[in-house]
Amino acid sequence: MSEAAIGRKRGADALRVTPRRRLTGLVAALLFEALVVLALLTLGTRRTVPMAEDRPLSTFDVTEPEAEPTDVQKPEPARQAKKETSTTPPLPTPVAVTPPPPATVKVPEPVVKLPSPVVTLPADQMASADLRNFPPAKPRGPAGPPAPRGEADSEVVGRAPNGERLYAAAWLREPYDSELRGYLSTADPGWALIACKTVPDYKVDDCVALDEWPNGSRLARAVLAAAWQFKVKPPRVGGSYKVGEWVRIRIDYGIKGRG
Structure with a gap:
């Protein structure tokens, strides 16, 4: 048998699946699925510790407290009172309300009687003052400025x-x-x-x-x-x-x- 035929035979034997190989792959697949199911079951069985209802919560600060200075004097009561009064908001300014002016009453003026303009004359003076006894006035036409001397009348x-x-x-x-x-x-x-x-x-x-x-x-x-x-x-x-x-x-x- 030639070398080429021998090589082809070996390749075919290598590709051939034996019953032993099949059994090994099946066991490995079942084992992997069992591990996945076990992992899922363990996730749901985790227990949580409940908090005690009667236990109060406490907070604390880890920083060290600063020492109070010994040379600082405490504020005097008067200054402290003045500071407290300065923070008090000012009272609103009262608005001045102007009262309405008093109503004026118009007093009627007194009526003053004037003397009568009629003058009584004696009978002889009344006759002489009658306008019918005066001669009638002569009618006058419209006049203009006087003409210069020596000029004749218009033609x-x-x-x-x-x-x-x-x-x-x-x-x-x-x-x-x-x-x-x-x-x-x-x-x-x-x-x-x-x-x-x-x-x-x-x-x-x-x-x-x-x-x-x-x-x-x-x-x-x-x-x-x-x-x-x-x-x-x-x-x-x-x-x-x-x-x-x-x-x-x-x-x-x-x-x-x-x-």
């Missing part, structure tokens, strides 16, 4: 819209171009006549249009809108200015002269 140039006399106007100050430019810019060049009533402070009011040239130039309407800025003297009548009289004003636009 009458027609009739006002209400039928009164219409005087030629005299400028106190001719209107500036800046005052008329915005109003006359909406009209065509030409001239316009208006009639106004004089009022205090050399102003005019209640103005009405009289005439314009050319017709349809809308110049009279523009002059009426700008008349609130005019400064005109009242007409002179009887040597003095008469405020409230009517005057005629002419404005030229785009042609030579203005008056």
Whole structure:
């Protein structure tokens, strides 16, 4: 037999399980299981020692007590009392309650009788004091400042819209171009006549249009809108200015002269 065949035979014999080997493994497995069961049983049989209910618990400190210093003086009673009183919390501050003010009683003022303002006159004085015996006062028209001496009265140039006399106007100050430019810019060049009533402070009011040239130039309407800025003297009548009289004003636009 060759060496290779001999080696294969030995390997097969080594792998073959004999009854002896089987018995040995079975005994070892049963022994291991018995040990495990015994260990589990011994865990449940451990007894605990109960604590005595009547035995008190005591604690102690193993550190040595410090010796009290001999040179330290005990606090005096006064200082100790002062220390105890300082720790006492302060009492709350009482809140001052202000009483309500007393009710005031209004006393009515005494009624004082004044003497009668009626004065009794004799019969002859009563007759002389009758207002019906005085002559009626003469009506006066609105007056202005006195006219300078030597100047003639204003010229009458027609009739006002209400039928009164219409005087030629005299400028106190001719209107500036800046005052008329915005109003006359909406009209065509030409001239316009208006009639106004004089009022205090050399102003005019209640103005009405009289005439314009050319017709349809809308110049009279523009002059009426700008008349609130005019400064005109009242007409002179009887040597003095008469405020409230009517005057005629002419404005030229785009042609030579203005008056």
